[in-house]
Amino acid sequence: MSEPKLMKGNEAIAEAAIQAGCRYFFGYPITPQNELPEYMARRLPEVGGVYLQAESEVSAINMVYGAAGAGGRVMTSSSSPGISLMQEGISYLAGAELPCVLVNIVRGGPGLGGIHAAQSDYFQATKGGGHGDYRLLVLAPGSVQETVDLLQEAFDLADKYRNPVMLLGDAVLGQMMEAVRLPRDLDEPLPPPPPPESKVWATTGAVNRSRNVINSLYIEPERLEKHNWHIQEKYRRMEAEEVRYEAVQVDDAGTVVVAYGTTARIARTAVDEARRQGLKAGLFRPISLYPFPYQALREAAGRARRVLVVEMSCGQMLDDVRLAVGERCPVEFYGRPGGNIPTPQEVLDRIAGKGGEAK
Amino acid sequence: MRHEVIMAGFGGQGMMLAGQLLAYAGMLEGKYVSWYPSYGPEMRGGTANCTVVVADEPVASPVVSRASAVIAMNRPSLERFEGTLAPGGVLVYNSTLIEQGPTRTDIKAVPVPANALADELGDKRVANMVVLGALLAVTGVAKPESVVASLRKTLPERRQNLIPLNEQALAKGAEAAQGAAAKA
Incomplete structure (x- = not known):
């Protein structure tokens, strides 16, 4: 555990993600979460990671898809209108069973809305959001410390279920500073993230093994139905095992x-x-x-x-x-x-x- | 013990930073703290404010219905936040820029000529530390030494030389507050 540090929620999320093994971040700026990608832009290169500001949220979420498919620990963050733009990609991530962490620092809507704190993306976060029968595992921390604590879990749960996990915050949580203890001090060396090859389904180069395919297209109804029941079974398991309150x-x-x-x-x-x-x-x-x-x-x-x-x-x-x-x-x-x-x-x-x- | 402080002024008057230092100082003293800023379309010349909670118990709401203290660095801030003070609360206001004090009589008003005192120290920028010093003297939210320790921890190496000046500003604010209290 680190010494207590006074950190903004957005910055604490970024640091906690890196300490949890996140090495890839793709995003596009939007208030009130900008301190998060700003921190990532500075810190990820220091730990051998990749930060990339995409040309739009649509592009960013598809980069997340690519990195997740290649077995990387990957994250994006945005705020409400930006998360709306990502919905197609999020549906694809769920369909292709790709693990990633999505952070939504919610602001007022609908439309461009405003930049102040809101919780009006609950339906979008918890009921699917994009097209098709899917769910995100959605965690809603109540403090900067809990945000930090939940991030390690968020990445682990994403891998466990091969499903996107959303951290649903709001502008207060993102902008507020509180004392926080991180798993490690900032100057401590970090353990390496799980190697991509540890994900046996990932497209890491088919050497001495059969080809892996990352896909959400099942053109035959029978196969698509089977795939749907398969991912539903994961949601039933989440409902049995991952309830937190x-x-x-x-x-x-x-x-x-x-x-x-x-x-x-x-x-x-x-x-x-x-x-x-x-x-x-x-x-x-x-x-x-x-x-x-x-x-x-x-x-x-x-x-x-x-x-x-x-x-x-x-x-x-x-x-x-x-x-x-x-x-x-x-x-x-x-x-x-x-x-x-x-x-x-x-x-x-x-x-x-x-x-x-x-x- | 639970202090709920709103600090407000023009953007550029250093209220956000002063609030962060107060929260940091509280943390160094082992208290539970939160700092919540107004943010968004604020800019230099616009108004900016933050809410700092320093408490013995974990901070539940970082949003405050009734402030125990307010710092107002300019007239619009005074007008906006005078009403949020709890009865008996402390209002530190910058009497260099605010000629007419508060209308409420159930609060403790502490006029501090922050800009004038900062000018006396030779640096306009420390007006925020002057009012922070005054607040600490009247409310005891944190010790001035803890604010100085926060500066040591947060200022980059090349800015550490500014610490004595900030210390003087805190002391000058405390002195002014005690003078104002004696007059009242």
Whole structure:
């Protein structure tokens, strides 16, 4: 572990990725994640890696496809409109079963939207995003430290499932500075990344073995159906094995607040304050958004009087919460879209039953 | 202990950097810290602000509803953030540029002629350290020594010679704040 360092979320993501073995980064600039590629541009050459600013996001994601197919540890990052441009390539990555890490530092939309923090890409991230029946494994850290901790896992999970993993952050997480401990100090030598040949399916040069093919085209319906059921089986395994969440004081809570990422931090302050005021509130924080922690939330909601979903959107995770909770108790919503950040006081008012159901 | 400080001024007045140094100093003292900037279309002459939380407990929300202290380096910053101060909160404002102080009477107002004092030290750029020194003296968020230690850790070799000047600026701010407190 390194000494604590004061780092911006975007920079910490970049360094943690490199320490996790990432040696290839392809991207295109967009606020509010620019510190991430900037850091990569400076640091990757120092560790023998490749940084390349592509001519567009479409191009960048296809470079990710190429590097992943060749067995490299590869990553890209962008923000909402840029991630939209990448969707075709992401669908291809999922179809061709290529591991990579995608970082989305979400900003307000739709369209060009704004540059401030939002959580309005939840549907896009968790329900596929591009065409075809596929999922990304989606992780939503709540602090700069958790972002760092999840990155090593993100790369390992991508390799384990041969599937793209998305780290879903937001502009607060990207721009904020917090004290963070990295696995290693910056001047410590890094262990070499896993060699491409360790991925037996990768196109590393067919010497003394049969040819590997990276492809997402299956023109015969029977073969494509079989391929679809094969990748679905991976998603069922993720649903069984990769659910992550944090539950704070939900056991006796009358109101269970459900929030992820930055919003969960704000909700945590509100929940703590509610407890001080004698209101029994708890926080349920999904960390894996896909697979979503349906079962754990269902159990928490079964004991609660009501569930309050808070998002920096008009209500997207809300759908998954409703699926989890069903008729067990009422599900209320408070959201601030467009780059506005709910304040702890606003959330506290909703916990206390003031201020109506939604903004 | 939980300090929630908003620091605001024109772009170029050094509030973002002063905020980072405050967060760094808090970290060196073993506190939990966060620094969250306003960002985007800000530029020199526009307004820029950041929120710094320094606490004994992990920082839940880096976004603040009620600030325990505000530094305002110019009039627009004072107007924008005076209202976010909690009752009894500390307002350090740059009285060189802000002639008319706050309207609220339930806060502790600390006028500091930051630009004038920086000029006395011979370098306009340390006005940010003057107000930071004042803030530290009034609120005790962190020790001035910790800010100096942060400078030692973060400044490149060729800029380390500026540390004594910054130290003087912190001290001058503290002195001015104590003077203002004595008058009040």
